[in-house]
Amino acid sequence: MQIINGKAIAQEVKDGLCRKIETLRQQGKRIPKLSVVLIGTHAASATYVRNKERACAAIGMESDTIRLPETITQEELLAQIEQLNEDPMVDGILVQLPLPRQIDERKVLNAIDPGKDVDGFHPVNIGRLLIGEPASVPCTPKGIIRMLEAIGLDDLSGRHAIVIGRSNIVGKPIALLLLAKHATVTIAHSRTADLSALCREADIVIAAVGVPRLVKADWIKEDAVVIDVGINRDENGKLCGDVDFDDVKNVAQALSPVPGGVGPMTIAMLLSNTLAAYEEHEGGR
Numbered sequence: 001m002q003i004i005n006g007k008a009i010a011q012e013v014k015d016g017l018c019r020k021i022e023t024l025r026q027q028g029k030r031i032p033k034l035s036v037v038l039i040g041t042h043a044a045s046a047t048y049v050r051n052k053e054r055a056c057a058a059i060g061m062e063s064d065t066i067r068l069p070e071t072i073t074q075e076e077l078l079a080q081i082e083q084l085n086e087d088p089m090v091d092g093i094l095v096q097l098p099l100p101r102q103i104d105e106r107k108v109l110n111a112i113d114p115g116k117d118v119d120g121f122h123p124v125n126i127g128r129l130l131i132g133e134p135a136s137v138p139c140t141p142k143g144i145i146r147m148l149e150a151i152g153l154d155d156l157s158g159r160h161a162i163v164i165g166r167s168n169i170v171g172k173p174i175a176l177l178l179l180a181k182h183a184t185v186t187i188a189h190s191r192t193a194d195l196s197a198l199c200r201e202a203d204i205v206i207a208a209v210g211v212p213r214l215v216k217a218d219w220i221k222e223d224a225v226v227i228d229v230g231i232n233r234d235e236n237g238k239l240c241g242d243v244d245f246d247d248v249k250n251v252a253q254a255l256s257p258v259p260g261g262v263g264p265m266t267i268a269m270l271l272s273n274t275l276a277a278y279e280e281h282e283g284g285r
């Protein structure tokens with residue numbers, strides 16, 4: 001059984017980005033910049049944002065976190081986004097989710113300039129992804145594809161992939177990316193009948209449901225590849241995925257851990273999308 005070391009693969013990606021930024025610096029060019037908007041004091045959000053800041057610093061990318069109060073109005077937030085859209089020094093904008101209740105998430109994501117949408121959550125980018133045009137691709141799905149490529153899974157012709165979860169952030173976009181690699185894709189979710197039997201048919205399992213240790217060994221076909229997207233806390237407050245790692249490791253061919261799997265890949269892809277947005281943006285002037 002192979003453990004898919006997301007942390008190590010992410011480090012390779014970041015090393016490559018770091019070299020590119022170093023070249024820009026030597027050429028006296030402007031340095032790419034990511035702006036993160038963080039609203040309120042949600043503890044998990046604060047941790048992710050700190051990880052993103054640290055990752056930017058490690059590769060020499062500029063970053064800025066705009067911290068706004070939990071009580072912010074929709075209009076104030078939209079004005080902040082407009083300011084970032086117009087700032088020529090800002091290449092990537094990420095509005096950390098979830099947002100407070102009074103804010104309409106769709107309105108906010110739709111307000112981000114699609115060219116600066118490093119999360120790939122804007123309808124223009126989602127539409128481009130759907131029809132196979134160049135797009136800013138959501139970071140977690142893009143990271144999952146990189147992990148599959150890292151273990152030699154490139155062309156997925158003839159393989160059956162199951163995606164458990166149908167969120168706009170992970171489930172739907174990863175299904176599209178797997179389809180683009182010629183996999184036969186099933187999207188399962190909380191209303192799916194006989195999920196474990198369906199899962200047992202799959203060569204590739206992407207677990208993105210948010211239920212701690214849901215996926216067990218008897219859900220997994222011998223030698224399947226399993227990617228765990230879950231970030232949950234178990235009853236003891238310990239970080240765990242949607243896959244029961246200690247059980248599934250006995251049947252899977254390859255398995256990604258939590259932590260150290262998809263999470264670090266997500267951050268590496270965010271940096272990669274920011275550099276790509278910069279190149280697009282600079283190339284246009």
Ligand SMILES: Nc1nc(=O)c2c([nH]1)NC[C@@H]1CN(c3ccc(C(=O)N[C@@H](CCC(=O)O)C(=O)O)cc3)C=[N+]21
Pocket residue numbers: 045047048051094095096097098119139231239258259260261262263264266267
């Ligand atoms: N607009 C937006 N874009 C996002 O991409 C986004 C978001 N909002 N809101 C929250 C989720 C979650 N997310 C994570 C990224 C990295 C780790 C990560 O690096 N995890 C580490 C450890 C984390 C820990 O120790 O708590 C790991 O899995 O090894 C986790 C979670 C991005 N998200």
Ligand SMILES: [Mg+2]
Pocket residue numbers: 164165166167189190209
């Ligand atoms: Mg779901």
